[in-house]
Amino acid sequence: MTAEPAGVARSAADRATIRGRRQWPLPRQADPDAPLLVVEGLTTHFRLGGATVHAVDDVSFTLEDGEALGIAGESGCGKTTTALSLVRLLPSNAEVVGGSVRLFGIDLRTKSDNALRRYRWREISIIFQGAMNALNPVRRVGDQVAEPLIERLGLSKAAAMTRAGELLDMVGIPKGRARAYPHELSGGMRQRAMIAMALACDPAVVIGDEPTTALDVMVQAQILELLETLRERLGLSLILITHDLSVIAETCDRVMVMYAGRVAEEGPVGTVFATPRHPYTQMLLRAFPDVHAGRRDLGTIPGTPPDLRKPPPGCRFHPRCPVAMDVCRTVTPPEVTFCDRVRVACHLYPPGSDGAPRPLPPARAGAGAALPRASAAPPEEGAS
Ligand SMILES: Nc1ncnc2c1ncn2[C@@H]1O[C@H](COP(=O)(O)OP(=O)(O)OP(=O)(O)O)[C@@H](O)[C@H]1O
Numbered sequence: 503m504t505a506e507p508a509g510v511a512r513s514a515a516d517r518a519t520i521r522g523r524r525q526w527p528l529p530r531q532a533d534p535d536a537p538l539l540v541v542e543g544l545t546t547h548f549r550l551g552g553a554t555v556h557a558v559d560d561v562s563f564t565l566e567d568g569e570a571l572g573i574a575g576e577s578g579c580g581k582t583t584t585a586l587s588l589v590r591l592l593p594s595n596a597e598v599v600g601g602s603v604r605l606f607g608i609d610l611r612t613k614s615d616n617a618l619r620r621y622r623w624r625e626i627s628i629i630f631q632g633a634m635n636a637l638n639p640v641r642r643v644g645d646q647v648a649e650p651l652i653e654r655l656g657l658s659k660a661a662a663m664t665r666a667g668e669l670l671d672m673v674g675i676p677k678g679r680a681r682a683y684p685h686e687l688s689g690g691m692r693q694r695a696m697i698a699m700a701l702a703c704d705p706a707v708v709i710g711d712e713p714t715t716a717l718d719v720m721v722q723a724q725i726l727e728l729l730e731t732l733r734e735r736l737g738l739s740l741i742l743i744t745h746d747l748s749v750i751a752e753t754c755d756r757v758m759v760m761y762a763g764r765v766a767e768e769g770p771v772g773t774v775f776a777t778p779r780h781p782y783t784q785m786l787l788r789a790f791p792d793v794h795a796g797r798r799d800l801g802t803i804p805g806t807p808p809d810l811r812k813p814p815p816g817c818r819f820h821p822r823c824p825v826a827m828d829v830c831r832t833v834t835p836p837e838v839t840f841c842d843r844v845r846v847a848c849h850l851y852p853p854g855s856d857g858a859p860r861p862l863p864p865a866r867a868g869a870g871a872a873l874p875r876a877s878a879a880p881p882e883e884g885a886s
């Protein structure tokens with residue numbers, strides 16, 4: 503086992519090339535040599551009645567220049583809250599209570615709400631799911647794309663409209679359609695308009711939160727292709743949140759699988775999908791159809807994700823894990839990074855172990871029956 507920072511190490515030359523394409527200089531406090539985005543120990547709670555929802559708990563990841571990170575996991579596991587916490591675009595009952603978010607080395611966590619506004623849209627922008635709801639129905643799409651250019655970059659109305667036309671053109675919407683209202687555009691066109699808005703200020707990081715979920719498969723493919731092309735052309739750094747593992751497989755460099763507000767496994771897409779280590783990742787992949795595999799029954803993940811007002815102690819997956827051990831019920835598994843840059847939080851892979859994937863028994867995987875208990879030396883709480 504080797505402890506290495508997760509992520510694709512881009513060369514200084516790559517980084518300089520991508521940063522050189524920016525239309526605007528880096529923020530003044532930026533460290534030009536710092537990684538693009540480093541998130542450490544991010545913890546976000548919601549207040550709900552008298553209870554606390556532990557939505558995001560000690561989540562860490564990095565994003566390098568030009569890299570695409572996919573975030574996967576069942577509904578309610580904290581994908582959206584993680585993304586929104588980066589720039590604190592959260593509902594009023596939410597609070598980021600711990601961790602750090604460093605963009606170009608600048609800690610956004612310590613910024614006041616007012617100071618953070620400079621980073622929203624301009625450095626980190628979000629393509630929301632369901633463009634019809636995210637776009638203002640009574641404003642022309644061209645005006646909406648122009649708005650961040652006027653508000654955030656101080657462009658004149660005329661200059662912003664010209665740039666909005668160029669942006670719409672870049673995402674495949676003819677300039678003339680800038681005068682259309684959202685309801686006059688197809689679902690795919692509206693999502694393209696959202697992408698144009700997200701790109702308007704030439705942000706360092708674009709977050710796509712289920713950007714294709716509401717679209718039919720043909721349009722989904724077109725939108726993903728568009729994101730790919732833009733990534734290549736603009737050197738975009740992308741965080742892509744999706745339930746669709748095949749989208750991550752095709753689009754992303756790395757994948758982070760979340761379960762109940764925590765990171766279960768994270769690493770290069772090819773490695774994690776070919777040899778998943780965490781039982782949850784294995785079950786998630788088995789529950790997903792693979793067009794390249796032969797005919798097989800899809801697995802299911804028995805049970806339901808926990809109520810995050812009262813998450814289970816120890817490993818949050820233990821009530822559903824077919825190979826749970828006694829230690830799993832009481833001790834939080836430490837995150838351990840192996841030499842193939844895969845990070846796993848599971849007692850099957852304790853610090854110092856060789857990290858060799860331990861597949862679930864095929865006949866029982868996903869069936870939900872209690873499997874024979876595996877044995878592993880319980881690691882120390884908090885060790886890594
Ligand atoms: N406004 C809110 N108030 C209270 N709890 C919330 C609120 N929004 C989300 N949560 C809770 O926070 C947890 C994480 O939610 P989040 O929306 O981040 O999950 P998600 O992974 O994005 O789910 P989905 O795939 O359904 O979009 C869930 O338990 C959810 O119920």
Ligand code: SF4
Binds near residue numbers: 818823825
């Ligand atoms: S083996 Fe234990 S630590 Fe690993 S996923 Fe199952 S319950 Fe969690």
Ligand SMILES: [Mg+2]
Binds near residue numbers: 581582583711
């Ligand atoms: Mg979500």
